[in-house]
Amino acid sequence: MPVHNEDIAAVFDEIADLLEIEGDNPFRIRAYRNGARTLRELGQDVRTRVERGDDITRLPGIGKNLADKIHEILDSGHCRTLDKLRRKLPADLTTLLKLPGLGPRRVQALYHELDIHNREQLERAARDGLIQRLPGFGAKTEARILDALQAHADTGKRFKLAVAARYAESLVGYLKTAEGVSQVQVAGSYRRCRETVGDLDILVIARHGHSVIEHFVAYDEVENVLSSGTTRASVILRSGLQVDLRVVAKISYGAALYYFTGSRSHNIAVRRIARRKGLKINEYGVFRGKKRVAGKTEEEVFASIGLPFIPPELRENRGEIEAAQAGLLPTLVENNDLRGDLHSHTNASDGHESFQVMATAARKHGLEYLAITDHSRRLTVAHGLDSTRLLAQLELIDDFNAGDHDITLLKGIEVDILEDGSLDLPDNILAQLDLVIGAVHSRFELTRAKQTRRILRAMDNPNFTLLAHPGGRLINQRPPYDVDMARIIRHARERGCFLELNAHPERLDLLDTHCQLAREEGVLISINSDAHSIADFDNLRFGIGQARRGWLEKQDVLNTRPLSELRKLLAGTR
DNA sequence: GCCGTTTTCGGCCCGACTGTTTTCAGTCG
Numbered sequence: 001m002p003v004h005n006e007d008i009a010a011v012f013d014e015i016a017d018l019l020e021i022e023g024d025n026p027f028r029i030r031a032y033r034n035g036a037r038t039l040r041e042l043g044q045d046v047r048t049r050v051e052r053g054d055d056i057t058r059l060p061g062i063g064k065n066l067a068d069k070i071h072e073i074l075d076s077g078h079c080r081t082l083d084k085l086r087r088k089l090p091a092d093l094t095t096l097l098k099l100p101g102l103g104p105r106r107v108q109a110l111y112h113e114l115d116i117h118n119r120e121q122l123e124r125a126a127r128d129g130l131i132q133r134l135p136g137f138g139a140k141t142e143a144r145i146l147d148a149l150q151a152h153a154d155t156g157k158r159f160k161l162a163v164a165a166r167y168a169e170s171l172v173g174y175l176k177t178a179e180g181v182s183q184v185q186v187a188g189s190y191r192r193c194r195e196t197v198g199d200l201d202i203l204v205i206a207r208h209g210h211s212v213i214e215h216f217v218a219y220d221e222v223e224n225v226l227s228s229g230t231t232r233a234s235v236i237l238r239s240g241l242q243v244d245l246r247v248v249a250k251i252s253y254g255a256a257l258y259y260f261t262g263s264r265s266h267n268i269a270v271r272r273i274a275r276r277k278g279l280k281i282n283e284y285g286v287f288r289g290k291k292r293v294a295g296k297t298e299e300e301v302f303a304s305i306g307l308p309f310i311p312p313e314l315r316e317n318r319g320e321i322e323a324a325q326a327g328l329l330p331t332l333v334e335n336n337d338l339r340g341d342l343h344s345h346t347n348a349s350d351g352h353e354s355f356q357v358m359a360t361a362a363r364k365h366g367l368e369y370l371a372i373t374d375h376s377r378r379l380t381v382a383h384g385l386d387s388t389r390l391l392a393q394l395e396l397i398d399d400f401n402a403g404d405h406d407i408t409l410l411k412g413i414e415v416d417i418l419e420d421g422s423l424d425l426p427d428n429i430l431a432q433l434d435l436v437i438g439a440v441h442s443r444f445e446l447t448r449a450k451q452t453r454r455i456l457r458a459m460d461n462p463n464f465t466l467l468a469h470p471g472g473r474l475i476n477q478r479p480p481y482d483v484d485m486a487r488i489i490r491h492a493r494e495r496g497c498f499l500e501l502n503a504h505p506e507r508l509d510l511l512d513t514h515c516q517l518a519r520e521e522g523v524l525i526s527i528n529s530d531a532h533s534i535a536d537f538d539n540l541r542f543g544i545g546q547a548r549r550g551w552l553e554k555q556d557v558l559n560t561r562p563l564s565e566l567r568k569l570l571a572g573t574r
Numbered sequence: 575g576c577c578g579t580t581t582t583c584g585g586c587c588c589g590a591c592t593g594t595t596t597t598c599a600g601t602c603g
Contacts, residue, residue: 027586031575063576101592103601138594201603227591227602234591234603244603246590259588264603271587276580282588 003074005046009036011079012066017094018085020104021111034061037265039070041318044486044513047074060317090117099148101141109134123149158196159241160475162505162542165190167241168200171219175245178215180206182250187260191312193545195475195508199242201260209247216245252284254297259283266315273321274305281305313548318516332548333527335541337560340369343414343437343468343500343528344536348393349374350382352533355397355409361534363407369563372397373412373437376424385413387429394432408563410434414468419443421457423464430463435570437500439468440481448482455488459495465573466526466558467492469502469509477506485514492523497573498558501527501550503543504536515550524569525550526558 016032038061039046049056050071057067073079089111095118096107110116113134114125122145125131131142159167168186175184181204185191188201206212209231216233217225226234226242234244248256259267260283271281280287285295286304294304302309307324311332314320323329344358345351351358355372362370372393375384385393390413397409412435416424423430423438430436438458446454458464470488471480492499499518501510510518510525518525527543529536547557554560561569 025575028575030586034576061576065575101601105600136594136599140593199603229591232590260603262603264587268587275587276578280588284589 003047003077005039005042008046008070008073009039011069011073011082012036012039014094015079015082015085017097017104018082018089021089021093021097021108022085023104023108031061031063031066035066038062041265041316046070050074092118095119096122099145101144101148106136106141109136119149157240158198158476159239160196160505161190161193161508161545162539164197164200164241167221167237167239167243168202171200171202171221171243174219175202175204175212175216178204178206178212180208181212182206183253185257187257188244188262191261192263192315193313193542193549195546199244202243202245203253203256203260204245204247205250205253206247207249212247213245246283248283250296251292252295254299254301255281255285255295256283258298258301261312261315263316265317266321269317269321270305270307273307277305279305311548313545314551316549318513330551330553333544333552333554333557333560335544336366337554337557338367338527338540338544339562340367340371340410340559340566341529341531341537341540342371342410342412342435342466342526342559343373343502344370344531345374345414346372348389349379349384350532355393356400357534358531359400359405359407359409361537362531363405365537365540367407367537369408369410369566371410371412371435371437373414373435376413376415378416378418378424379441384416384424387425390425390429391432412437412465414439416441417454417458419446419454421454421460423458423461427461427463430461433463434567435465436461436463437466437468438464440472444472444478444481446481448484451481452484452487455483456491459488459491459497462574464495464497465570466498466500468500468528469507469530470499470514471509471511473509474506475508480509486517489514489518489521489523492518493521498524498526501525501543501547502530503527503539503541503546504530505539505542508542508546510546510550512546512549515547515552519551519553519556524558525552525556528559 012032013036016029019029038059056062056070057064069079093107093111096102114130116122116125126142126146131137132139168190172184175181183205185203186200187203189197190200204212213228213233217228217235221237222235223238224236232246236242246260274281278288285292286301294300299309310320310324341362346355346358347353359370375382377384377386394411397411400409411433413433414437417438417440418424473480499510515525527547529540531537
């Protein structure tokens with residue numbers, strides 16, 4: 001059985017949950033959680049590290065004990081510490097921790113006092129009114145538990161970034177109309193441009209919190225007010241999206257913005273540095289004893305502990321703090337660095353517009369060139385192009401380029417990579433194009449070895465330019481296909497071809513960690529809209545966000561090049 | 575259980591809100 005990082009992380013989390021219910025040393029519990037987080041954020045299977053003979057105790061939060069357990073799980077698929085805990089406590093007890101309002105202390109009380117260890121027993125006890133009689137519980141807690149059980153508590157549902165953006169943008173507009181509000185900023189994972197967000201964290205500068213909070217909870221999309229005080233409030237919108245609002249004074253704005261942008265593990269790591277310097281960082285500022293030394297801007301907060309400004313997208317505790325200390329932070333690519341887009345569709349296949357309309361829209365978006373890359377014949381559902389139809393399209397594009405336009409169209413195709421790794425159109429046709437995007441649209445279920453071999457072989461075709469949406473996942477819908485991405489990235493370097501970062505909000509594919517790997521290998525990434533309509537060019541901003549999370553600089557991105565330079569790079573792949 | 579440019583022992587990030595209390599524990603982010 002293959003053991004992935006997530007499997008080991010889940011073991012550590014369960015150990016932490018059970019120890020917490022037992023009332024064990026909180027720092028020991030935190031150590032397990034830190035270990036789990038390190039594994040989840042590793043971006044590479046720890047098994048690979050182990051097989052390579054790496055010393056995994058060098059990983060943050062992994063000491064001798066956790067390293068031994070990782071080895072044990074990799075070797076046997078089991079962890080004796082967890083097995084032992086499971087014998088002491090019912091395994092399903094940890095499912096109760098996921099209910100809102102139930103933490104370890106209360107779960108422990110439910111178990112010891114009422115012998116409750118699953119949701120069914122909990123629901124029965126709540127209905128019988130037994131819960132509210134326990135010390136530390138009351139009628140409200142009991143009612144809340146029942147609510148959560150009946151609502152089937154779809155906790156953990158995350159919203160795609162682009163979807164959250166729609167809710168965020170209108171809510172920000174609304175909050176700005178509140179009295180005394182001078183600034184509104186969305187922080188949290190939204191500001192870090194994570195591909196999905198669990199909730200929105202919104203920060204408001206205002207002198208008096210009370211009236212802002214009142215205005216906030218009165219927003220007409222609010223379905224449920226979870227909590228509401230003088231400086232913060234939490235609500236659930238009708239869409240199910242949770243929004244947390246914090247009101248701060250101007251003098252604390254930088255500290256609060258920094259604090260609520262996260263990530264959690266980044267903040268913890270930075271606070272540890274502050275602590276060593278005798279400073280305390282909280283959402284109100286940076287303090288030496290009782291004296292405030294910084295807090296008005298984020299730059300000030302970083303400067304107080306001797307760091308340069310770290311862009312939000314990097315704040316994941318994946319090496320950005322060490323890079324900042326060493327003066328090695330990347331200068332991240334920005335929205336207006338993009339000169340063109342190398343992946344778009346027209347109504348010749350499954351797009352909605354003619355290439356002329358797409359060209360005009362791309363130009364309006366500030367682009368200097370656009371590649372027309374319709375689907376190939378194999379993708380019949382998308383009305384894919386065969387050789388004849390493609391050649392006809394090429395002539396029309398040549399005519400367009402001969403005319404007087406301030407955008408250049410590139411001739412391309414999104415050609416299917418067939419199961420054996422061959423391409424869906426003949427080489428003599430592909431040779432006539434400016435670029436060839438290869439894409440996997442079928443047989444997602446192939447084994448890792450076969451899927452990887454298929455893609456490597458496609459890349460070896462001399463006409464191959466760029467691998468579209470390399471992982472193949474659809475966020476919240478379809479997992480990526482099983483491939484050895486590190487191998488594909490290395491192969492792209494050896495072969496001299498490129499990878500796409502597909503900016504469509506459903507895809508955002510390459511993953512951020514793979515962008516980082518590609519950058520280290522020196523493989524250029526093309527940030528493409530995969531536009532099927534004129535509105536889709538706006539999605540490029542989400543691609544830029546993802547690229548920034550992947551540490552990409554302007555020079556790491558293929559389509560930041562001016563057209564003449566791009567043409568040379570494209571020609572160089574052949 | 576992890577960790578170290580003040581430490582191999584003695585620390586470990588920090589504050590708001592709620593409910594059940596009557597001074598605070600538990601939970602949450």
